[in-house]
Amino acid sequence: MSMHQRRVYRPNVWDAEFGSRLAGAEDEVIHVEEGVLISADNAVLVEAIVEEWAAKPPVPQLNQIWSDRREYRPDSASASVLQINFHAPVTGAASLLHGKNVFTSAGNNQSRDHSWTVSISVEVRDEMLDDPRLEENLLHSLNSWKTALATSCREVSKEVADHRDEMRSKVAVLLDRRRRRVEIARSATVAADINLERVLPGEVMHIPVSREIINLEQIEQSAANGVPEYRLTEAIAQSLLATITSFGKALERLPRTASRIAGEDEESIRDVLLFLLNANWRGLATGETFIGEGKSDILLR
Incomplete structure (x- = not known):
């Protein structure tokens, strides 16, 4: 959720100004990023906005x-x-x-x-x-x-609880309506084979595919040169995120291809992403991998 400068004071300053708080929450709905609006659970977004704008019990x-x-x-x-x-x-x-x-x-x-x-x-x-x-x-x-x-x-606290319930109810309705509007607009845009993001003439969206090396020798050499291991880990993580981000932007600029992938299932999108990650990381990325008692969608050890 993006933060913005629409009001001078944080809402906690206006303890009793329930009307101002509600107006701020309704305004926040408009500023939720479209990607977050489409992908996040509605109840989670509602609670995040209520927690940001509603008064809290004393x-x-x-x-x-x-x-x-x-x-x-x-x-x-x-x-x-x-x-x-x-x-x-x-x-x-x-x-x-x-x-x-x-x-x-x-x-x-x-x-x-x-x-x-x-x-x-x-x-x-x-x-x-x-x-x-x-x-x-x-x-x-x-x-x-x-x-x-x-x-x-x-x-x-009873008065505050009623105020929070009212805000929660109104924000839920506003988020749902805005999500439906955005989904309809996106669907129509994709159906018309129009890019979801501006592409300048001659511009090509590149997804970085350059084989990265991760081995014990590199870690030991970095350590010998005085580079902490966590620095190497951060660099690897940033490179990995850059590839995932580029993949997402490429899909936005290729709506017809993206719609075909999205028409399959979540696993199909993950498998395409795994293909790109393994091109970079020599097959070290895996999907549906168990870790302890849980399981990760994508894992790069």
Whole structure:
């Protein structure tokens, strides 16, 4: 899925702006690359877009609460007051907790990574110092706040869940309609024997077929020259991907041939690709190969 600059701020900044989030998700559907749209599972694309644009449930990190203190004088005639501030990190859409009385108006701050810190303050004045239950009352206030914060997050999470379900439903419909439009357009283009990509006059699409050598001698020689083994592996992988990419682009420029291959089955396309890979890699590429408890479509050891 391509990333694009259509909005200045990441969606996590707009916690309560469900309408803006939904508009962003709908806009994202238009920008899904056609190749991804055609090949990827619709449900996977839907979840990816919802995860990118939808609000996330607020989750209080109660095991990470910290505190700080400050002393101040309300006025010149008053004794100093000790203010104790408690701070709790909250992930997700924490600003939706407004109106839940779980933080002071000045105590809700968002950091650059879009995590929130929800804070509340209690004060200790001189007239409270002789109260034998002062410490107990402070602990009670803290525990009551933690309980209220957790309860409020659960309540807000229901609202967020409804918002995510609505987005999921709308995005699924929009993706399905766009996929159908693209499939019809591609099918008509191929039927008319028109290239799916522009080809300039005299331009020929080459698929690199130059025999590559992979053996222990080459690895040992590279190691002796100070080249790490992983560097050699990366070079091999990049060469392999370049061949596969060229194969895909060649099919786009030869729609009639591509349609014949596509009319067979997935294995036929894989076998043609294996033919090209083995021309490069001396028969080292195999298909339907077991690895441990799984199986790979194409394997180059």
